[in-house]
Ligand code: MLT
Ligand code: MN
């Protein structure tokens with residue numbers, strides 16, 4: 001399976017349009033590379049490509065990725081569809097850019113319902129060119145030979161949903177396997193807590209692309225000049241600390257581990273930071289937009 005990291009930033013990207021935190025300033029002044037909002041492209045055969053999430057930056061991400069160029073017919077595209085891990089704006093707004101293509105969309109029931117009512121993108125897309133929507137991730141076989149299963153990892157609903165139904169399927173982790181190579185990847189860019197089942201999923205996987213939004217539980221509050229109320233406000237487990245993802249990932253020494261969905265406040269954005277050195281010593285990578293690897 002080929003994997004391309006189309007974008008590696010959390011909502012807002014790096015730099016964020018209205019932010020003057022240290023990292024955003026570093027990017028504006030050319031000291032750090034910019035990052036677009038998180039999404040991935042995968043393929044089992046280099047011809048049929050599937051998007052994992054559709055970020056608001058999808059247009060630039062598609063244009064900048066050689067494998068995703070259109071053709072040979074006048075409206076042909078190698079993009080077959082989108083798998084949505086959640087309904088957050090930074091993961092679904094790119095669907096509007098894909099209008100007119102009539103692709104396949106996979107998501108869980110609460111995510112499909114949010115895209116029907118609170119943010120009615122499904123009906124909107126259908127009026128350009130009907131999409132095919134499929135519920136859940138279990139037993140999916142994607143064209144190109146990839147197999148997918150899903151794991152519910154959280155009940156965090158997007159803020160734009162006024163009265164969300166409690167449902168642990170608001171957020172999913174995916175396991176994608178390429179039977180041709182035997183390789184597999186776990187994808188979990190939004191982890192508000194470490195759920196039951198995630199260790200098992202990671203144990204049977206070669207590579208994991210995981211939520212690295214915040215390095216520590218106070219950085220968001222510090223950047224906006226407020227006492228942070230902690231993880232519940234962030235909606236993401238921090239990397240560091242006793243309950244952080246780095247401690248959990250230490251249970252998986254043989255797994256290739258990559259952090260993504262990095263917030264613009266995150267010191268991991270700076271390759272020379274102590275935070276980055278610590279994470280790399282622990283065997284976890286931070287890659288740039290456009291990074292490609294095989295699983
Ligand atoms: C998140 O990942 O927590 C959301 O994308 C937050 C947001 O909407 O910016
Ligand atoms: Mn997000």
Ligand code: ZN
Nearest residue numbers: 019021024264
């Ligand atoms: Zn910033």
